[in-house]
Amino acid sequence: MKIKDLSLEELFTSGHTACPGCGGAIVARIAMKVFGKNTCAYFPANCLLVFGGTYPYNAFKVPYLHVLFENSAVCAAGISRALKKLGRDAKTVAFAGDGGTADIGMQSLSGAAERNEDIIYICYDNEAYMNTGIQRSGSTPFGAWTTTTPVGKKIAGKEVFKKDVPRIMMAHDVPYVATASIGYPNDFLNKLEKARDMKGFRYLHVFAPCPTGWRYDPAKTVEIGKLAVECGMWTLYECENGVFRITKKPKLSPVTDYIKLQGRFRHMTEEQVDTLQGWVTEKWEKISGETKG
Amino acid sequence: MYEVRFHGRGGQGARMAAEALADAAFLEGNYAMAFPFFGAERRGAPVVAFTRVDKQKIRIRTQIYEPDYVVVLDDKLVDLINITEGLKKGGMAIINSAKKPEDIDLGKKVSTATIDATGISLDVLGVPITNSAILGAFAKATGLLDIDSIKKGIVDMFSMRMDKKLAEKNARAAAIAYDKTIVGTCKAQRTFEKRKMWLPTYKEMPLGLATPPMKTEAGLVGPGSFIENKTGSWRTFKPILDHEKCIMCLFCWFYCPEGCIERVGNTTLKINYDYCKGCGICANECPKNAIEMVRE
Amino acid sequence: MKRVITGNYAAAYGAYLTRVDFVAAYPITPQTLIVEHISEFVNDGLLDAEYMRVESEHSAMSACVAASATGARTYTATASQGLALMHEVLFIPPVLHLPIVMPVVNRTVAAPIGIWCEQNDTMPQRDTGWLQVYCEDNQEVVDMVIQSCMIGEHKKVLLPSMVMLDAFILSHTVEPVDFPEIEEVDKFLPKYKPEHAYLDPKRPMVLGSFTPPEYIQEARYQTEESMNNARKVITDVTKEFGKTFGRDYGGLIEKYRCEDAEVILITTGTVTSTARLVVDQYRDKGKKVGLIKLRFFRPFPLQEIKELGEQVEAVGVYDRSMSFGTAGPTYIETRYALYGYSIPILNFLAGLGGRDVTIKDISFMFDRLLEAKKGKIKNEIVWIGTRGVEP
Known part of the structure; x- marks a missing residue:
């Protein structure tokens, strides 16, 4: 599918209250265009829950459910199983953030993947708890400032690395795991389309920059989404029925190209930048080794 | 006090x-x-x-x-x-x-x-x-x-x-x-309409707040009702599209988080300023520099 | 069809008889037999339900909420720690008005860890908005699973139900149970076809969205109104069930030999059963004692209990859990119901952690009540059989 083939209908309507330049809003809007009307959507507690709908108003035009924070995968599975039993032919998708996926939602996610529930799980990754005001999550990268990894006199930024959730999901041997970035529309659309048309558990992890939390000019959301892939901080791949494939080979440009645009990395020392660069290099070696193996 | x-x-x-x-x-x-x-x-x-x-x-x-x-x-x-x-x-x-x-x-x-x-x-x-x-x-x-x-x-x-x-x-x-x-x-020439709010009694309110699309005295509620929330007022900078330069690559249409760039047929794009928050992604991503952000 | 079965089997068989669409459950002692039996029913093709063997009770209740919100008749079962783990999720269905049915095997909550009977798992959930019914025998367990569907799915109620059975005393005890034929149950219990809340792309609905203060208080009142509506619905359903199946449980409470009673004891669960015997013995001796079987704890039978204040001279309340710093939960609510009556009201705590509650213990309760009637009260809160504590 190409951009021009996308439906004109906005199932995630204008008038939502996301911050200007929100990467998560782009994910929701485009994903709904690909999935279409015949979809039930689940939302845990996250930014999208709040900016996508504050009672009695809502931006989504499809059946919509929120239960709690840490149970997106199992709630989506509950919907999907009930639809099946009631003979309603519809897809179920969960839109969770990185905190609700990598941290508090991990147990329910792993359980649903193990059972191969017939759902699409989208993690829109903005690398921190943005809804509650930019606290670090397991998905926050090394060095990044957040309100719980402040730049102090003794310690500055996050001291540990980003958790690699897509690889954890691959270890579940589910039909489809893919990573995407809003900066690569055709790649993103292909993966949404595959996820839509397959059966069983489908996991899509989408890099979704957040101007408010990352401290950059909102106009740069897509640009940052591209730079992250170019420098290797984020890698685009998919694993379809066990076949792993890198869908965009990174240029492996220096991470400084990527981090210099963002206030959250501004404080980093040369040593910290080297550590981050080392992590990227090592990660890429691991991933490219996987394609050979 | x-x-x-x-x-x-x-x-x-x-x-x-x-x-x-x-x-x-x-x-x-x-x-x-x-x-x-x-x-x-x-x-x-x-x-x-x-x-x-x-x-x-x-x-x-x-x-x-x-x-x-x-x-x-x-x-x-x-x-x-x-x-x-x-x-x-x-x-x-x-x-x-x-x-x-x-x-x-x-x-x-x-x-x-x-x-x-x-x-x-x-x-x-x-x-x-x-x-x-x-x-x-x-x-x-x-x-x-x-x-x-x-x-x-x-x-x-x-x-x-x-x-x-x-x-x-x-x-x-x-x-x-x-x-x-x-x-x-200050002067006092205009009048403000009192903002309407839907305030149903507990009996009028859908049970368990399970709400289908409904029309109320204060406008739409339920799925898709945010369409009545005009977020254009948030804007400080406004995108201006130069139709001469536009090649209809649709990147702006794709990337707009608000979905406020409208496709008119296959030849023209139109920015809906009712919703545009002025983030500037469209201008930043336009390969032909056909969109310029200007201060409101 | 009469069969000699456990309380757990009765609870599981209730899922079959009500033809539930969806089950999500996680095993925990002493509820395990329920999930095992349901697995057998599903794998044998007896029960045509989507059965999700989840990885925790938190997920079990989450899945049930989602399935019920989609429009399915939904069932789960748990006990003790499992219920505690569900706690966060339990608040959702009473507000979204989702009539999930959940047998709970009353088991002690750690610490210390134990597996025997105590009500300190379900009593702390009393403010979540679930209907709560405590059963006396295995027959009542299956009958209440059926009735809970009927009550919970009633348009004026639409609330979830917990059906309680005492750990081991019912869950693992076999006794004869008269199972109705499924066709009879079909006639009694209509299919669940919710109009208020369901997920269907044909008619999109927003369910559970982020809600500002302008609407939450009204949502709370809706739950309260449903809970109050449930009083009449419960009475009606028990009557109708009685007419159809020959067993009428009498509404929110059942009175046993209360006609001219001077003192009465209020009990929940299986202690009721043994207490009936004690009442008979005391009556034989000419002592005017009576028993109230408190079936529903939510909604609490305020009016029924209040009426006792007009009649009796002392009231005793048995509790199998403690609200530390106050008294047993049933006692607290009974005193609230009896506000304005200057009769002695005593709280008896016994059987905590699964300790057996014997005829001797129950006799002690009646003896103390008869003393209290004469104006001789030692303690209002009486811990029976606690070493080092004067009862």
């Missing part, structure tokens, strides 16, 4: 201004409290914050409905919201605006002070964050506090969230604003 209501947008620092004012009043021997309206407003959406000052301990814990003063951090809000709503008789509006008070229309003739806080903050801080400069104007217009207390209050409260040097710069912005504030009276 006096009560102040601050109007701003998410991210503009209305809450910090309210807190700094409370601190300044405390430094002058008063009891003071400041609090936001606890919402979940995103950056850019209209928000309010409150400050309450008295000689003795303040017991009242409600929101402020009839303020003595209203402070407006963003003059575009004046066109959207009836900011004088509930303002006490003899109360005053302090507004960030390059205009003179008599050129501002608040829909009600009230004592009004104006200050070009945006200009001052751009000069002093390099960013249009007006929450410190506006406090200098508050001190001047009301005469309630000494500007030195305001400066100290700003340093106290702002340095909890930023570098102390930046907090001190903010204090300087307040001092400059103090000297430039103009006090007068």
Whole structure:
């Protein structure tokens, strides 16, 4: 599918209250265009829950459910199983953030993947708890400032690395795991389309920059989404029925190209930048080794 | 006791201004409290914050409905919201605006002070964050506090969230604003429609809040109803599309988080300014530089 | 069809008889037999339900909420720690008005860890908005699973139900149970076809969205109104069930030999059963004692209990859990119901952690009540059989 083939209908309507330049809003809007009307959507507690709908108003035009924070995968599975039993032919998708996926939602996610529930799980990754005001999550990268990894006199930024959730999901041997970035529309659309048309558990992890939390000019959301892939901080791949494939080979440009645009990395020392660069290099070696193996 | 209501947008620092004012009043021997309206407003959406000052301990814990003063951090809000709503008789509006008070229309003739806080903050801080400069104007217009207390209050409260040097710069912005504030009276030519809200009884409200699309006296509710929320008012910069340069690559249409770029047939794009928040992604991503962001 | 079965089997068989669409459950002692039996029913093709073998009770209740919100008749079962783990999720269905049915095997909550009977798992959930019914025998367990569907799915109620059975005393005890034929149950219990809340792309609905203060208080009142409506619906359903199946449980409470009773004891669960015997013995001796079987704890039978104040001279309340710093939960609510009556009201705590509650213990309760009637009260809160504590 190409951009021009996308439906004109906005199932995630204008008038939502996301911050200007929100990467998560782009994910929701485009994903709904690909999935279409015949979809039930689940939302845990996250930014999208709040900016996508504050009672009695809502931006989504499809059946919509929120239960709690840490149970997106199992709630989506509950919907999907009930639809099946009631003979309603519809897809179920969960839109969770990185905190609700990598941290508090991990147990329910792993359980649903193990059972191969017939759902699409989208993690829109903005690398921190943005809804509650930019606290670090397991998905926050090394060095990044957040309100719980402040730049102090003794310690500055996050001291540990980003958790690699897509690889954890691959270890579940589910039909489809893919990573995407809003900066690569055709790649993103292909993966949404595959996820839509397959059966069983489908996991899509989408890099979704957040101007408010990352401290950059909102106009740069897509640009940052591209730079992250170019420098290797984020890698685009998919694993379809066990076949792993890198869908965009990174240029492996220096991470400084990527981090210099963002206030959250501004404080980093040369040593910290080297550590981050080392992590990227090592990660890429691991991933490219996987394609050979 | 006096009560102040601050109007701003998410991210503009209305809450910090309210807190700094409370601190300044405390430094002058008063009891003071400041609090936001606890919402979940995103950056850019209209928000309010409150400050309450008295000689003795303040017991009242409600929101402020009839303020003595209203402070407006963003003059575009004046066109959207009836900011004088509930303002006490003899109360005053302090507004960030390059205009003179008599050129501002608040829909009600009230004592009004104006200050070009945006200009001052751009000069002093390099960013249009007006929450410190506006406090200098508050001190001047009301005469309630000494500007030195305001400066100290700003340093106290702002340095909890930023570098102390930046907090001190903010204090300087307040001092400059103090000297430039103009006090007068606004005009009253327009009328504000009272904002309608759907307030059903528990019996009228869908059971368990399970809500299909419905029309109410206050407009649509339920799935898709956000379409009636015109977020275009959040905008500071406006994208202008040069149709001559557009090659219909549709990147802007794809990337727009608001979905406010409309495809007219296969040949033309149209920006729906009712919803555009002015993020600038479209201009940044346009391969032909066909979109330019201009200040509203 | 009469069969000699456990309480757990009765609870599981209730899922079959009500033809539930969806089950999500996680095993925990002493509830495990329920999930095992349901697995057998599903794998044998007896029960045509989507059965999700989840990885925790938190997920079990989450899945049930989602499935019920989609429009399915939904069932789960748990006990003790499992219920505690569900706690966060339990608040959702009473507000979204989702009539999930959940047998709970009353088991002690750690610490210390134990597996025996105590009600300190379900009593702390009393403010979540679930209907709560405590069963006396295995027959009542299956009958209440059926009735809970009927009550919970009633248009004026639409609330979830917990059906309680005492750990081991019912869950693992076999006794004869008369199972109705499924066709009879079909006639009694209509299919669940919710109109208020369901997920269907044909008619999109927003369910559970982020809600500001302007609407939450009304949502709370809706739950309260449903809970109050349930009083009459429960009475009606028990009557109708009685007419159809020959077993009428009498509404929110059942009175046993209360006609001219001077003192009465209020009990929940299986202690009721043994207490009936004690009442008979005392009556034989000419002592005017009576028993109230408190079936529904939510909604609490305020009016029924209040009426006792007009009649009796002392009231005793048995509790199998403690609200530390106050008294047993049933006692607290009974005193609330009896506000304004200057009769002695005593709280008896016994059987905590699964300790057996014997005829001797129950006799002690009646003896103490008869003393209290004469104005001789030692303690209002009486811990029976606690070493080092004067009862």
